[in-house]
Amino acid sequence: MKGYPYDLILFDLDGTLIETAPEIADAVNDTLTAFERPAVTQQQVDHWIGHGTRELLIQALAFVDRVDAQTVRTSASFPDIEAAFGLHYEQRCGTRSQLYPGVRLMLEALHAAGVKLVVVTNKEDRYTRTVLNAHQLTPLFHRVISGDTLAVKKPHPAAVEDCLMRFGIARERALFVGDSSIDVATARNAGIAVWALAHGYNMGQPIEDSRPNRVISDFSALAAVLPAHSGLFGQSLEAD
Template sequence: MNWKAIFFDLDGTLVQTSPEIADATNDTLRYFGWPEVSQAQVDGWIGQGTRELLILALAHVKQKDVEQVRKGAHLKEALPIFDRYYQQRCGTRSVLYPHVREVLKTLRERGCKLAVVTNKEGRYTDTVLKAHDLTDQFDLVVSGDTFSTKKPDPVGVLHGLSLWGVDKSEALFVGDSSIDAATGRNAGLQVWLLPYGYNMGQPVEACQPDRVIADFSELL
């Protein structure tokens, strides 16, 4: 159908960002003299924002419970260091997935409203979008710190629907993970998932989306 609005996840859906996230994570760990982590581990931790990813990385290397890390001194020390490194790394090793730019352009030409809804913090979201010249392609950008809650809470999606006067039956959520599937469902939208992103090591079919699309161009 001709969707009036489409909401997109960012990491693993529009842009492959995990290499530079892993770089910034290991930059931080090296700074403190802690063991590094693998790319595969970082891929499995992506989805809930970089703060949560750093918590999981610290829990792994320090061999501590996640809640211990969340409340402990190591996280407080590591957060500003990670912030510095990730700001430097944003856009350096990430790449757009095939057909993303062309599809977004075509959808806009058709009059479809487009939004990014990500759990990545706003300062990083803006940097990644600018690095890949995507900022002007979206009518709305909702980051993990835009509202008091983040995905799978549908607040960002509902805000967009209200802003544009679009009914949920005329909108679609496109992502790559169980978090995205839950977000779309919580907003009452159809959910299409891409299989090449970051779903914590699980196949996207397990999320039971309305459709799995192997290629971004299938949106057209």
């Protein structure tokens, strides 16, 4: 798009586009209760987000059973627990999650302007699609890359490389927007710019420590880089 510095913007999902932690915690605790385990706290779940929903469940089970993660992965009972979690999470998707302020309007404006928009998340595809559909975001994205879409996931740069090649976009015209050190590392590994939101899930650590190109407070920053906003994003970016 003429006058805008990026032709491709890749977004993390949890903690970046959508605040999903409350319903993830609900699904985890639904599952733990069903298998006669004690509940975990919202703060614990917040700190486990980032490596995919399966790994989050493993961390929760390791914590409540007081074993290491590998013991959980190889246990005979884990497949049944994981299957139960899948049902609980699909039921919970969209019940307590919400878009962060300005997300929908900004995505609509960027999409209308011809910027390629991509979700890159470590969440498994079945859950990614359910969350995006629950918030009517799916039509706004040109590609969705989940944790099981490719052979590797973030912070490996494969998802970024896939999009650069697929859309024929130069590296310097791409931006990654995320909320965690994993997102920053992904962008760095791919050699593209990265902006990080301060409100997301970064395993309890300040996002500034990851040294993104820029720390932003909300999505209005994506309009602020336009020359005099170019009149493109004239709508208010208040809460959706």
